[in-house]
Amino acid sequence: MSTPLWSPPADIRDRSRIGAYLRWLGRGEADYGTVWEWSVDEPEAFWSSIWDHFEIRAGDAPERVLADPSMPGARWFPGATLNYAAHVLRAPGVAPGTPIVVARSQTRAPRELTVEELEDQVARVRAGLRARGVVRGDRVVAYAPNIPETLILLLAAASLGAVFSSCAPEFGVRSVIDRWRQIAPTLLVAVDGYRYGDRPVDRRAEVAEIRAALPSLTHAVTIPYLGDGDGGETWAELAAPTDEPLTFDPVPFDHPLYVLYSSGTTGLPKPIVHGHGGILLEHVKMLALHHDLGPGDRFLWFTTTGWMMWNFLVSGPAVGASIVLFDGSPAHPDLGAMWRLAEETGTTYFGTSAPFLMACRKAGLVPKDVADLGRIRGLGSTGAPLPAEGFDWVYENVGRDLRLDSLSGGTDVCTGFVGGSPLLPVRAGKISCRALGARVESFDPDGKPVRDRLGELVITAPMPSMPVGFWGDEDGSRYREAYFDVFPGVWRHGDWITIDADGSCVITGRSDATLNRGGVRLGTAEFYSVVEALDEVADSLVVHLEESDELLLFVVPAKDLDREGIRRALRTGLSPRHVPDEIHEVAAVPRTLSGKKLEVPVKRILGGTPAGEAAAKGALVNPESLAVFEQLAARRATQG
Numbered sequence: 001m002s003t004p005l006w007s008p009p010a011d012i013r014d015r016s017r018i019g020a021y022l023r024w025l026g027r028g029e030a031d032y033g034t035v036w037e038w039s040v041d042e043p044e045a046f047w048s049s050i051w052d053h054f055e056i057r058a059g060d061a062p063e064r065v066l067a068d069p070s071m072p073g074a075r076w077f078p079g080a081t082l083n084y085a086a087h088v089l090r091a092p093g094v095a096p097g098t099p100i101v102v103a104r105s106q107t108r109a110p111r112e113l114t115v116e117e118l119e120d121q122v123a124r125v126r127a128g129l130r131a132r133g134v135v136r137g138d139r140v141v142a143y144a145p146n147i148p149e150t151l152i153l154l155l156a157a158a159s160l161g162a163v164f165s166s167c168a169p170e171f172g173v174r175s176v177i178d179r180w181r182q183i184a185p186t187l188l189v190a191v192d193g194y195r196y197g198d199r200p201v202d203r204r205a206e207v208a209e210i211r212a213a214l215p216s217l218t219h220a221v222t223i224p225y226l227g228d229g230d231g232g233e234t235w236a237e238l239a240a241p242t243d244e245p246l247t248f249d250p251v252p253f254d255h256p257l258y259v260l261y262s263s264g265t266t267g268l269p270k271p272i273v274h275g276h277g278g279i280l281l282e283h284v285k286m287l288a289l290h291h292d293l294g295p296g297d298r299f300l301w302f303t304t305t306g307w308m309m310w311n312f313l314v315s316g317p318a319v320g321a322s323i324v325l326f327d328g329s330p331a332h333p334d335l336g337a338m339w340r341l342a343e344e345t346g347t348t349y350f351g352t353s354a355p356f357l358m359a360c361r362k363a364g365l366v367p368k369d370v371a372d373l374g375r376i377r378g379l380g381s382t383g384a385p386l387p388a389e390g391f392d393w394v395y396e397n398v399g400r401d402l403r404l405d406s407l408s409g410g411t412d413v414c415t416g417f418v419g420g421s422p423l424l425p426v427r428a429g430k431i432s433c434r435a436l437g438a439r440v441e442s443f444d445p446d447g448k449p450v451r452d453r454l455g456e457l458v459i460t461a462p463m464p465s466m467p468v469g470f471w472g473d474e475d476g477s478r479y480r481e482a483y484f485d486v487f488p489g490v491w492r493h494g495d496w497i498t499i500d501a502d503g504s505c506v507i508t509g510r511s512d513a514t515l516n517r518g519g520v521r522l523g524t525a526e527f528y529s530v531v532e533a534l535d536e537v538a539d540s541l542v543v544h545l546e547e548s549d550e551l552l553l554f555v556v557p558a559k560d561l562d563r564e565g566i567r568r569a570l571r572t573g574l575s576p577r578h579v580p581d582e583i584h585e586v587a588a589v590p591r592t593l594s595g596k597k598l599e600v601p602v603k604r605i606l607g608g609t610p611a612g613e614a615a616a617k618g619a620l621v622n623p624e625s626l627a628v629f630e631q632l633a634a635r636r637a638t639q640g
Contacts (some may be wrong), residue, residue: 004425005395006403016422017319018289021053030424032433033503040439040461043069046413047281047437047464049075054284054319055092058082066462067074071489072480074462077277081250084257084276085158089246091115093320095294097398100317102298102345103148106328107195107225112340114146115317118155121148121239123246125156126237132187132219136161136249139183139216139259142305143167143176143190143207145327149223149235150305151314153189154258158276158602161251161572162256168306169194170593172618173206175269177213179261182271183471184216189235194227197332204230253277254468260308260411263592263619270482271471274311274414282415282437282465284317291349291378291405292422292433293321301351301380302338307594309351309382321349335360336370339398343371347556351380354390354406355595358532361393362558373399380405382416385507387529388429406431410481410493413465418497418505430504438463442499447487454498454523456511459491466491496523512600515544515551515578524599530573536561541589542580543603552606553580554629556589584632588625590615606630608637 013028015018022028027035039046044065045234050056051065060079091100094115098269101113113121134140140157142164144150150166157164165183167176169191188211193202207230211220224236241487254275261269288292299316300323303309316323324345330338330352343352360367367373379394379402386406394404403421408431417438434440442455449455486492494512498506508523515527524542531540531553555561563583571579590598601615611630617623 002427002430004427005391006401006426007607008423008425011325012422016292017294018292018422021049022617025049032421036436036503037435039436043437043461045051050281050285050437052079054281054288057086057090062253069462070474071462071466071491072484074466076462076464077253080253080277082253082277082280083159083161083248083250084280085122085155086248087280088155088315088318089115089119091317091320094317094322095295098322100322101148101151101325102322103325103327104341104345105145105147105195106327106332111148118148118152119246121152122155122159123244124239124242125152126159126246127242127244128240129160129187129426130164130244132238132551134160134162134187136251136277137256138162138187139165139180141165141167141180141183141185141189141362142185143169143171143188143203143210144305145169145191145194145225146303146305146310146325147223147225148325149189151325152239154314158257159246160250161255163256163273165260166258166305166310168303168304169201169203169206169594170621171306172194173209173213175616175618176206176210177270178616178618180210180214180352181271182268182483183259185214186216187219187221188214188217189221189223189238191223191225192228192230194327195226197329200226202226215412251276255337256468258311258469260414260600261313262411263594263596269616269619270478272411273468273471274465275468277468278464278468279311279315279414280318280350280600282413282463283312284318285436286312286419287316287413287478288319289319290416290419290421291380292403293349295320297321297348298324298346298375299349299351300326300342300345300347302326302330302353302356303351304593308414311414325393330356331359332529335363335365336367339367339371340374342373342376346375348375349378349380350376351382353383353595354381354386355384357381357386357394361390361397362532362538366397368398373402376402378403378405378420380407382407382409384391384597385509385523385525386429387525387533389529389533391426391428406510408495412467412493413463417459418507419462422521426503427504430500430506433503434499434505440497440499441507442497442505443487443490443492447490451499451501454496454508456486456495457495457497457507458487459493510599515542524597526574527570527578528571531555534562534566534569535559537566539589541597541599541602543587543599543606545603545606547607551578553581553583554586554589554602555583561585586625586626586628588622590623590625590629591621592619593621601626602629606633606636608633
C-alpha cells in the first residue's frame with residue numbers, strides 16, 4: 001500500500017458533512033467501508049436517510065422508498081411529488097445577501113447574484129415562459145454557455161415541470177439538430193455569439209439553421225451576448241419584471257427534469273432523461289457527503305453546458321454552496337488562468353479534468369506560484385483517469401493540504417459513482433472509494449465479481465439517478481440495449497475497472513477500446529500514462545486493430561520524436577506486447593467537446609468506415625483532425 005499523499009485530519013468527523021450525517025445516523029465512529037456496505041445492502045434505509053437528513057420537501061409523501069428494485073425499471077419513491085428547482089433555490093444555510101452565483105466571462109463583465117436576486121430572475125423567466133405558452137412537459141432548450149441565464153432558464157423551466165436541455169454554443173449545427181430534433185422543443189434561448197480567449201465567435205448563422213431545422217419551435221429568444229442580437233425577441237423581454245409570485249409545481253419523483261445526451265461520436269446521440277427526484281437526491285448526497293460542500297463554500301468546476309458536469313455544478317446551492325460559473329478558454333492567456341480565477345473568486349472546491357491537470361504538468365506550471373490557492377480544500381478531477389504522476393504533481397505544485405478527488409461516473413447517471421471521501425486517504429493513481437449508494441463491481445467475462453484484477457465496471461443495484469429512460473424509446477429497447485445487453489439485470493457501464501480489497505479502485509479506459517495482444521489485456525489509460533510522461537509527447541492516441549493484430553500509436557509531438565525511445569518506454573513500463581507496430585506523427589488527437597479521446601471512431605475509420613459515419617464531426621473540438629486517419633486508411637487499403 002503506497003504512502004498517502006493526504007490523510008484525513010484527526011478532527012475530520014467533527015467538521016465534515018459526512019461526519020455530521022454519521023452522527024445523525026447514530027453511526028458516528030463507523031468506518032467508510034462499513035457505511036458503504038450498509039448503503040448498498042439496505043438501499044431503502046440509506047436513501048430514506050438521505051431524504052430525511054437533507055430535509056427533502058415533498059408535496060405528496062412517498063408511499064415507500066423502492067417499489068421495484070429490478071433493473072431496468074426500478075421505481076423510486078412512488079407517490080412522492082416535489083420540485084428540483086425549489087430545493088436549489090432554498091439554498092439551506094445561506095445568509096440573505098450572500099452571492100449564490102459568481103459569474104466570470106471572457107465576453108462580458110463579472111456578475112454576481114444573491115439568492116434573492118436569483119429567485120427574482122427565475123420568477124421573471126417562469127412568467128415569461130408561461131406567457132409564451134410553455135406548460136408542463138414542454139421542452140425548453142438553451143444554446144448558451146455557462147452563464148447565469150442558462151441556470152435561470154433551467155430553474156424556471158423546472159419550476160413549471162417543463163423539460164430542459166442545453167448544448168454549448170461551440171457545438172456544430174448538425175450535432176445540435178441531432179440532439180434536439182429527437183425531443184421537439186417548444187422554446188429556444190440562444191446567444192448570438194461568444195468570445196473564446198481573445199477571439200469573437202459569431203453564432204447567428206448557426207442559430208438560424210437550428211431554428212429552421214426545428215419546426216416544433218414556437219418561440220426563439222436571443223441573449224445579445226456578443227453584440228446586439230438578431231433583432232428578434234430578447235432575453236430582456238423573456239425576463240421582464242412580473243407581479244407573478246415564484247411558485248414551484250410539484251411533479252412526480254421521476255418526472256423529467258432535463259435531457260442529457262451521449263457524446264454522439266458514433267451515431268445519433270442517446271437522449272438520456274433524468275428525473276427531478278433522482279437528480280436531487282444523488283446530487284445532495286454527492287456534493288455534501290463526498291465533496292463536503294455547504295454554506296460558505298464556493299464551488300467551481302470548469303465545464304461547458306454540453307457536459308454533465310454543468311448539471312452537477314449548478315446543483316451546488318441545494319447544499320448551500322455558492323457556485324462559480326466561468327465562460328471562456330481555460331488556457332487564455334495561459335494555463336494559469338483558471339488558477340487565478342480560483343483565487344479571485346475565493347473558490348474552496350475547484351473541479352477540472354484530468355487532461356487539464358496533465359497539460360499544466362506538461363507545461364511545467366506551478367499553480368501555487370501564480371495564484372494564492374490557500375482557500376482550496378478540495379480539487380476534483382474527472383473526464384479521464386488521472387495517472388499517479390498527476391496526483392504527485394497536484395500535491396507538489398498546487399497544495400499539500402487539499403483533498404484530491406479523482407472521480408468517474410457519466411452522463412448516464414449524471415454523477416460520479418466512484419470518487420473520494422473526507423474519511424479516506426488519497427493515494428497516487430487511486431480512486432479512493434465507491435460512492436455511497438452505488439454498488440459498483442468488477443465482473444469477469446462470466447459475470448462473476450473479481451477483486452484486485454481488471455474487469456468490466458458494472459452496477460448491480462439501482463441508483464435513483466439512473467435514467468428515467470431515453471426520450472422517445474417507448475418500449476425501452478434502446479435503453480436496455482445500451483446498458484443491460486451483456487449482463488441481464490446488471491448495468492454494464494463500458495469501462496475497465498480494478499477494485500482493490502480496501503474498496504479503492506483504478507479505471508483504465510473504455511472496455512470497447514481495450515488493447516489485447518497475445519492475451520495481455522490493458523486499458524488505454526495505462527498506455528497513455530507511459531507515453532505522455534515523455535517530454536517529446538504532447539498528446540497521443542492508441543488503437544488495436546484486432547483483425548490484423550496491429551497496434552498503432554498516434555503522437556502529437558512536443559519536439560522531435562524519438563520513436564525508439566517511445567518503444568523502449570512502453571516495453572519497460574508495460575510489456576513487449578505493447579510496443580506499437582507503427583508510430584505516426586499527427587497534428588492533433590481527435591477529442592469530443594468534453595475532452596474525451598476518440599479511440600473507437602478512429603479504429604472504425606482505419607477499418608474503412610468513412611469519417612462522417614464513424615464520428616459526428618459537430619460533436620468534436622477538432623473535426624479536421626480526422627482527415628489524417630482517413631488518409632492513412634486509404635493508403636493502407638491501397639497497399640493491401
